[in-house]
Amino acid sequence: MATGAIRGAVVVAVVAAAVLAPAARVPAPAEAAPAPCTARTGPYQRELEEYLHRPVDGVQSPADCAAIRTFQQAQGLRRSDGYPDLATYRTMVAVQARPNPNAAGRCPVRPHRVTCVDMDRQLLWVQRDREVVFAPVPIRTGRDTEETRPGWHEVYWRSEDHHSTLYENSPMPYAQFFDEGQAIHGHVGDLYDYSGSAGCVNLAVPDAARLWDLLTEGDAVYVWGVKPGTDD
Secondary structure, eight states, X not given: OOHHHHHHHHHXXXXXXXXXXXXOOOOOOOOOOOOOOOOOOOTTHHHHHHHTTXXXXXXXXXXXXXXXXXXXXXXXXXXXXSOOOHHHHHHHHHHHHTTOXXXXXXXXXXXXXXXXXXXXXXXEEEEETTEEEEEEEEOBOBOTTSOOXXXXXXXXXXXXXXXXXXXXXXXXXXXXXXXXXXXXXXXXSOTTOSSOBSSSEEEEHHHHXXXXXHOOTTOEEEEESOOTTSOO
């Protein structure tokens, strides 16, 4: 066999061996360990510990903090450092209520849509008959002397890009008025600032936008209960 042919055969054999040989395994990069959770004990420590099946002692531990942080991240909360604040607690209440928000039967069941405003738990949901068509979300109702008025109401006017004529042109996005100037609307910024609204039912803006797409003028609204921290 000619020298060139021999060399060609050797090259072919080497290439074939390389193709047939199993590829070298490149180790997958190790996942970075989560940063230590160092948030301090918060005002709703016990409630979050109980909900997350942690030892209920009212004192933040690194494991408590990590569990609360995971919950905050799963719910898309602004705060996700493991500190059990009011926003985390209110979200927890809404999540707990989702399987059956009207278990106590406080919101009347009707064949048409009813927007249920539970001031005791600071929750809002919408039901038709016994079907929940808008899952419970956290809300903020009226503070002392400006309480949200209880009872039956209906949506009588809607204004998508509304601004208050009473409170320094404050934005009230997705406003759905139900009783003499009181409205269900989005609250720009921290939903839990101050001690309550001026009588309106405040929602996070994304929740208010979803509710806007569901309701229409004439829809029923039923309000009951007492906002925590206000007088009867």
